[in-house]
Amino acid sequence: MTLNPDIHELLARARADLRMGLPVILSGNESAVLACAAETLSRDRLGDLNAMRVAGADPVLAITARRAETLKVRAYDGDLARVLLPADADNAWIQAVADPADDLSNPMKGPLQSMRDGGADLHRLAIALTKSARLLPAALCLPVAAPRDFAASHGLTLIDGAQAAPLLDERSPLHPVAAARLPMAASEAGRLHIYRPEDGGEEHYAVEIGRPDRSAPVLARLHSACFTGDLLGSLKCDCGPQLRAALAQMGAEGAGVLLYLNQEGRGIGLVNKMRAYSLQDQGFDTVEANHRLGFEDDERDFRLGSDILRAMGFSSVRLLTNNPAKIAMMESTGITVTERVPLKVGETAHNRAYLATKARKSGHLL
Ligand SMILES: Nc1nc2c(ncn2[C@@H]2O[C@H](COP(=O)(O)OP(=O)(O)OP(=O)(O)O)[C@@H](O)[C@H]2O)c(=O)[nH]1
Ligand SMILES: [Zn+2]
Numbered sequence: 001m002t003l004n005p006d007i008h009e010l011l012a013r014a015r016a017d018l019r020m021g022l023p024v025i026l027s028g029n030e031s032a033v034l035a036c037a038a039e040t041l042s043r044d045r046l047g048d049l050n051a052m053r054v055a056g057a058d059p060v061l062a063i064t065a066r067r068a069e070t071l072k073v074r075a076y077d078g079d080l081a082r083v084l085l086p087a088d089a090d091n092a093w094i095q096a097v098a099d100p101a102d103d104l105s106n107p108m109k110g111p112l113q114s115m116r117d118g119g120a121d122l123h124r125l126a127i128a129l130t131k132s133a134r135l136l137p138a139a140l141c142l143p144v145a146a147p148r149d150f151a152a153s154h155g156l157t158l159i160d161g162a163q164a165a166p167l168l169d170e171r172s173p174l175h176p177v178a179a180a181r182l183p184m185a186a187s188e189a190g191r192l193h194i195y196r197p198e199d200g201g202e203e204h205y206a207v208e209i210g211r212p213d214r215s216a217p218v219l220a221r222l223h224s225a226c227f228t229g230d231l232l233g234s235l236k237c238d239c240g241p242q243l244r245a246a247l248a249q250m251g252a253e254g255a256g257v258l259l260y261l262n263q264e265g266r267g268i269g270l271v272n273k274m275r276a277y278s279l280q281d282q283g284f285d286t287v288e289a290n291h292r293l294g295f296e297d298d299e300r301d302f303r304l305g306s307d308i309l310r311a312m313g314f315s316s317v318r319l320l321t322n323n324p325a326k327i328a329m330m331e332s333t334g335i336t337v338t339e340r341v342p343l344k345v346g347e348t349a350h351n352r353a354y355l356a357t358k359a360r361k362s363g364h365l366l
Contacts, residue, residue, distance in 0.1 A: 007163045008172065012200040014157045015133040021045060024129070025144060025151040026122040028161040032147035035062075035126035038098035038138035043091050049142060057143040059085050060115055061097055062123035064137050067294030070100060073112045077120035080127055082141070084113045098138035100292040101275065104282055122161050128168045132201075134269030137294040171304050172199035174311065182207070186244070187251035195308055202262040206308055207247070210255035217338040219256035220317040221246040222305040222326055224263040227270055236277070237354060241346025246320050249341075257312065259305050266290070267299030285357045297362055302326055306333040322365045340365075 005013065014024040021040035026033050036045065038061060053059070060082040063073070068081035075081040083097060096102060097112070126139035144150045151158035179193040186209070193206040212218040223246065229239030243258075250256025265273030268290065276289035287297045302325065309317065316336035319327060320343045330337050342365070347355060358364040 007160065007167065008199050010157060010159055011129070011164060011167065014129055014159055016200075017157050018129055018133045018135065018139075022156065023049075024157045024159060025147045026125055026141075026159050026161050026164075027147040028119065028122050031119065031122065032144050032150075033122045033126070033141040034144045034150070034156075035122070035129070035142075036140045037130045037133065037135045038094050038140055039130070039135045041091065041094060041140055046091055046094070046140075049140075053142070054145075057145075059140055059142040060123070061085060061094060062120075062127050062139045062141050063097065064127060064294040066291045066296065067098075067100070067138065068114070070103065070292050071097065071110065071112055073110070073114050074116075076114060076116045077123070080120060080124055082115040082120060082123055084115060085140075094138075094140060098136045098294075099275070100279060103292065121165065125159070125161055125164055125168070131268075131295075131299065132168075134271065136272065136275075171301055171307065172197035172201060174198075174204065174304065174307055176311065177203075184247065184251075186247035187254075189254070193312070195311070204262055204304060204308060205260040206312060207258040207260065208312070209247070209250040209257070212255040212257060212314070214313040214315075217316040217318050217336070218309075218314050219250055219253055219320065219341065220309065220314070221250075221256075221258045221320040221343070222261060222302060223258055224261050224266065224300060227264060228273075235348045235350035236280075237351050238346035242343050245343060245345045249320065257309070257314065259308055261300075261302075261305060263300045266297070267301070268293070268295050285361075286354055287357060287361045298325070302329040303333050306330055306335045309335055324363050324365060 017024050018037040021042050023034045023036045026035055062080055062082055065075040065079050068075040073081045073083055123141050126141055127137050130139050131137045174195040174197050177194050177196045182190040182192045184190040189210045191208040194203050196203045223243055226239035228234035229237045230243050233240055246258055264270045272293060275293055279289035279292055290297055316338055318339040318341050319337050320341045322343060327337050327340060
């Protein structure tokens with residue numbers, strides 16, 4: 001019997017550590033690195049790390065190939081680049097490489113050199129952890145010897161890279177934790193169910209309207225959280241009107257299920273979405289802004305939508321969406337989409353270009 005945390009719990013702990021600015025230790029077969037999220041690395045901690053550095057153990061800043069493209073850095077590792085730190089690199093240098101906010105006003109960050117030799121698996125893991133912590137996808141990585149002793153003596157979380165890597169593409173099982181009746185404007189016969197993942201991550205919600213027949217296709221929507229659109233009535237996107245129209249249609253039909261998935265900003269989190277909006281104010285479109293930050297166009301994992309539908313007893317849907325990726329995911333995870341129900345509401349002068357970009361670059365159906 002042991003009370004030791006398993007790899008899932010260690011990964012959850014590592015995410016929390018990185019968000020606080022604490023380093024984590026990632027160990028591989030032949031090497032190990034100390035990894036810090038670029039975004040939360042404090043001046044003091046960088047000073048401590050520099051003081052601890054041993055000769056030959058040079059730090060690198062791991063960034064995604066998307067960010068590297070903007071910075072004109074060679075990504076020798078395919079999906080990422082390990083940027084070498086100049087001798088005088090300080091916090092401002094690290095922030096400027098990680099964060100595109102000042103790219104236009106301060107374009108000369110380089111020329112930046114990236115590492116070609118050695119493995120990048122641990123750096124890839126570090127970036128994946130910063131992404132899942134909803135931080136900028138950039139990590140300062142410093143080689144360490146004797147990782148187990150190092151982690152123990154500094155009280156740091158130690159992650160075994162070989163155990164962690166296959167889990168990064170997995171999603172944590174979700175369990176229903178509470179549900180209650182919720183009369184709503186769209187329907188008095190509403191019920192809100194909360195699902196909680198095992199890994200300490202964000203909860204997701206299912207709004208059930210009426211008592212949909214489990215043996216027939218249910219009118220369903222996978223709605224990704226959009227604080228600005230859903231709550232503030234932002235005119236930059238169509239989320240708020242889509243949310244209300246979907247609920248209204250379910251109310252009118254007397255049955256349906258709306259999954260409210262906490263995947264703010266297409267999975268990059270609200271902080272990064274606001275960074276993307278700020279880049280959009282500089283003239284970049286929604287896809288370019290994600291790429292300059294180092295993200296893919298869409299970082300969501302829609303499969304958790306089918307996990308919840310299945311847990312609720314549904315196996316086929318009439319899906320309210322304009323996004324073919326949602327339909328493809330449903331089909332690939334064994335939920336039949338018998339019909340796509342278009343959801344075209346909320347076009348404004350402010351979001352016309354955004355919707356056109358989604359149609360042109362992300363394949364959204366018009
Ligand atoms: N990164 C980023 N996310 C955005 C932006 N505008 C809106 N979002 C997010 O995009 C998501 C919108 O998701 P959905 O409503 O599921 O829309 P969709 O993928 O277009 O699919 P359908 O509405 O089903 O057609 C929400 O998570 C928003 O927060 C943006 O400019 N950048
Ligand atoms: Zn929105």
